[in-house]
Amino acid sequence: xxxxxxxxxxxxxxxxxxxxxxxxxxxxxxxxxxxxxxxxxxxxxxxxxxxxxxxxxxxxxxxxxxxxxxxxxxxxxxxxxxxxxxxxxxxxxxxxxxxxxxxxxxxxxxxxxxxxxxxxxxxxxxxxxxxxxxxxxxxxxxxxxxxxxxxxxxxxxxxxxxxxxxxxxxxxxxxxxxxxxxxxxxxxxxxxxxxxxxxxxxxxxxxxxxxxxxxxxxxxxxxxxxxxxxxxxxxxxxxxxxxxxxxxxxxxxxxxxxxxxxxxxxxxxxxxxxxxxxxxxxxxxxx
Amino acid sequence: xxxxxxxxxxxxxxxxxxxxxxxxxxxxxxxxxxxxxxxxxxxxxxxxxxxxxxxxxxxxxxxxxxxxxxxxxxxxxxxxxxxxxxxxxxxxxxxxxxxxxxxxxxxxxxxxxxxxxxxxxxxxxxxxxxxxxxxxxxxxxxxxxxxxxxxxxxxxxxxxxxxxxxxxxxxxxxxxxxxxxxxxxxxxxxxxxxxxxxxxxxxxxxxxxxxxxxxxxxxxxxxxxxxxxxxxxxxxxxxxxxxxxxxxxxxxxxxxxxxxxxxxxxxxxxxxxx
Numbered sequence: 001x002x003x004x005x006x007x008x009x010x011x012x013x014x015x016x017x018x019x020x021x022x023x024x025x026x027x028x029x030x031x032x033x034x035x036x037x038x039x040x041x042x043x044x045x046x047x048x049x050x051x052x053x054x055x056x057x058x059x060x061x062x063x064x065x066x067x068x069x070x071x072x073x074x075x076x077x078x079x080x081x082x083x084x085x086x087x088x089x090x091x092x093x094x095x096x097x098x099x100x101x102x103x104x105x106x107x108x109x110x111x112x113x114x115x116x117x118x119x120x121x122x123x124x125x126x127x128x129x130x131x132x133x134x135x136x137x138x139x140x141x142x143x144x145x146x147x148x149x150x151x152x153x154x155x156x157x158x159x160x161x162x163x164x165x166x167x168x169x170x171x172x173x174x175x176x177x178x179x180x181x182x183x184x185x186x187x188x189x190x191x192x193x194x195x196x197x198x199x200x201x202x203x204x205x206x207x208x209x210x211x212x213x214x215x216x217x218x219x220x221x222x223x224x225x226x227x228x229x230x231x232x233x234x235x236x237x238x239x240x241x242x243x244x245x246x247x248x249x250x251x252x253x254x255x256x257x258x259x260x261x262x263x264x265x266x267x268x269x270x271x272x273x274x275x276x277x278x279x280x281x282x283x284x285x286x287x
Numbered sequence: 288x289x290x291x292x293x294x295x296x297x298x299x300x301x302x303x304x305x306x307x308x309x310x311x312x313x314x315x316x317x318x319x320x321x322x323x324x325x326x327x328x329x330x331x332x333x334x335x336x337x338x339x340x341x342x343x344x345x346x347x348x349x350x351x352x353x354x355x356x357x358x359x360x361x362x363x364x365x366x367x368x369x370x371x372x373x374x375x376x377x378x379x380x381x382x383x384x385x386x387x388x389x390x391x392x393x394x395x396x397x398x399x400x401x402x403x404x405x406x407x408x409x410x411x412x413x414x415x416x417x418x419x420x421x422x423x424x425x426x427x428x429x430x431x432x433x434x435x436x437x438x439x440x441x442x443x444x445x446x447x448x449x450x451x452x453x454x455x456x457x458x459x460x461x462x463x464x465x466x467x468x469x470x471x472x473x474x475x476x477x478x479x480x481x482x483x484x485x486x487x488x489x490x491x492x493x494x495x496x497x498x499x500x501x502x503x504x505x506x507x508x509x510x511x512x513x514x515x516x517x518x519x520x521x522x523x524x525x526x527x528x529x530x531x532x533x534x535x536x537x538x539x540x541x542x543x544x545x546x547x548x549x550x551x552x553x554x555x556x557x558x559x560x561x
Contacts, residue, residue: 017558055554177302180455182293215309217557218445220302241305 002252006141008168008206009039010225010246012238014214017051020061020069024049027084031076033245040141041081045172045212045225046113046149047097049086052174053216058127062089065100065107077102081139083146083210085172087128088112094129099146099172101137109137113148114157121176121219124150134160142167142252145205149173152195162203163270167255169199173211177222177241189222189240200228204259206235206250213243230258290500292454296462299455300335303447307339310445311420313561318419322406322440323347323374324477325362328448329424330469331460335447336422337370345372346417350406353380359477362469369466379405399478403439411442420444428453428492431499432525433532434484441535452499453492490521498525 011030015023027044034042046052050061063069063086073082081103088098088110096112112131116124134157137144145161145168152158152171161169179187192209200207206229213223225238227248236248259265311319319336323329336345349363360376367374383402387393393401410421423446425435430449435441448456453474460470474484474492485491498517501507502525507515512522538550547553 016561017556018560051556053556053558055556057555057559180294180299182291182295184295184298186298215306215313215558218306218310220305220309241301 002142002167003040003140004252006168006250006252007038007040008208008227008248008250009034009037009042010208010210010227010236010238010244011042011044011048012211012213012223012225012244012246013044013048014212014221014243015045015048015051017216018054018057018061019051020049020063023051024069024072027082028072028076030245031073031080031082034247035076035080037247039080039247041083041139041168043083043170043172043208043210044085045210045221046085046099046174047087048084048172048212051216052212052221053219054087055123055127058087058095059089062087062095064089064091065110070102070107074102074105074107078105081108081141083170083172085148085174090129095127096131097124097128097148098131099148099170101139101144101146103139108139109135109144109146111135111137111146111148113151115150115154117150121178122150136161136164136166145169147171149175152199158199158203162205162265163268166203166205167252168206168208168250169203170208171196171210173209174221175211176219186222189224193224193226196226196228197232200230201232201262202264204230204255204262204265206230206255211238213241230255290497290505292452292496292500294451294455294458296459299451299459300338300463303335303459304339306447307336307422307445310558311340313558314420314444316418316420318344318346318417319422320346320348320410320413320417320419321422321424322410323349323363323366324424325349325356325359325366325469326474326477327460327465327469328426328456330362330366330465331456331463332422332424332447333366333370333372334460334463334465337372342371343373344419345370346413346419347372347374348406348410348413349374349376350379350409351376352378352383352402354479355477356475356480358472362466362472365466365468369464377409379409395478399476400436400439402478403436407439407442414444422447423449425449426451426453426456427503428496428499430536431503431532432488432495432528433535434488434528435535437535452496454496489524494521495525498522499529502526502529 088096099111101109114131118125137146143165145166177186181187196207196209209226211225212221224240225246227236236246238244238246321333347367351360414421421443423443426448429435475482513519
């Protein structure tokens with residue numbers, strides 16, 4: 001039985017680069033604040049426990065999901081679901097840029113970032129292993145899609161999760177601001193906002209976009225976190241460039257109405273997609 | 288086609304003020320020291336710093352040589368008065384002249400470089416004396432063309448202007464209210480009377496910034512630039528300047544012999560733990 005209303009919050013924080021313990025305290029303060037406001041799910045940005053440009057710090061900051069460092073957050077998750085970003089270490093010592101869902105005192109879901117940008121200003125593939133699973137997260141608040149930043153630049157990622165069932169698409173991001181086009185918004189901001197709007201509408205789901213703020217080595221992260229309804233309506237918007245706490249109520253009835261009005265999900269045709277993918281792949285193999 | 292060099296002044300101001308505030312405080316400082324020449328670049332750095340850190344935390348060092356134009360010092364003082372920041376005039380003539388008495392044959396290049404590096408050592412001495420970070424004033428145009436002295440005016444702890452072309456510096460300076468006199472005069476290194484950047488370079492900032500924007504930011508090849516209507520000779524000259532000054536934009540080369548070498552396979556963020 002799904003909850004009729006889900007209160008969701010975004011901790012739009014400025015993590016300290018490479019300082020796990022201070023970042024953990026920052027998370028705990030935000031979670032406490034969210035609990036006091038009756039929040040059901042709180043979402044933090046990509047690599048929220050470590051900072052973004054971690055480079056060679058990756059192995060020093062990596063945590064396995066069993067790490068005692070996460071115990072306090074697990075305890076806090078008894079009555080509030082928490083999504084955080086971290087450097088996650090597998091048992092065979094690979095390091096992933098991951099998002100984890102903590103719920104009822106345990107790690108309920110791990111998403112390992114699939115698409116690691118390694119071009120222009122980004123160098124993630126040098127330091128991280130790529131995830132290889134796209135799977136929805138079963139939360140007590142309904143089916144969630146957890147994805148990280150660049151994953152969203154590949155529409156197949158939210159598409160596949162939406163086929164499994166996705167009421168809320170949650171994106172953890174550390175998006176650097178760049179591109180002076182002369183307008184009031186940087187180019188990177190404009191693109192993200194149009195992506196969020198488009199995905200909310202196309203996948204008929206709530207969209208929660210958690211982006212960080214602050215500066216690392218001269219690069220700034222622009223914040224502007226947002227929560228959108230399945231009709232693409234902005235339900236809440238974080239400040240640009242400043243820390244913020246963003247909060248909104250997600251109403252199941254709105255999701256139902258939107259899917260009735262625009263039954264895009266109903267009309268999806270996975271068999272056709274699969275058939276055509278196989279054909280295209282077969283033809284490419286011949287080249 | 289004309290590339291778009293327009294910036295949104297207010298957005299850019301916020302980003303750069305935030306940059307200075309954040310990076311200075313993160314390093315455990317709350318003050319900045321800037322070499323203010325009377326030109327638009329250092330004026331803009333001072334304006335940004337005053338907003339980011341408060342006027343009481345910004346020091347302007349005015350460091351003329353005997354051949355510097357009196358107008359330069361007057362304009363530097365105008366920046367100080369407008370912002371109500373601390374300042375000191377430090378005449379570098381005695382130490383420069385003492386040095387070149389031993390090398391009277393030195394040409395203007397050597398003399399100019401020496402002055403730029405003298406000013407750098409004074410700024411860094413005051414960095415320690417005042418517990419203040421040295422703020423850079425080099426813009427993207429001069430950094431790309433190599434039109435600056437390595438370890439001289441190119442030296443700083445943090446540089447808010449290094450990703451702005453000169454045309455964009457003017458736009459932001461206008462937005463922030465840098466005095467008119469400073470805005471409208473011709474840019475100059477002020478090494479001798481009547482010197483101007485544009486005369487020495489042989490092109491205007493307006494022209495070169497268009498080429499640089501397309502070449503650097505938009506990744507145009509030389510052929511693409513010619514097809515976009517720019518003169519081949521000019522494009523090749525600009526490209527040559529960018530290429531031959533690459534060393535100025537990098538740390539000194541380290542001969543690699545170990546398994547882990549600074550900046551090659553020892554890679555940590557500068558803001559590590561900040």
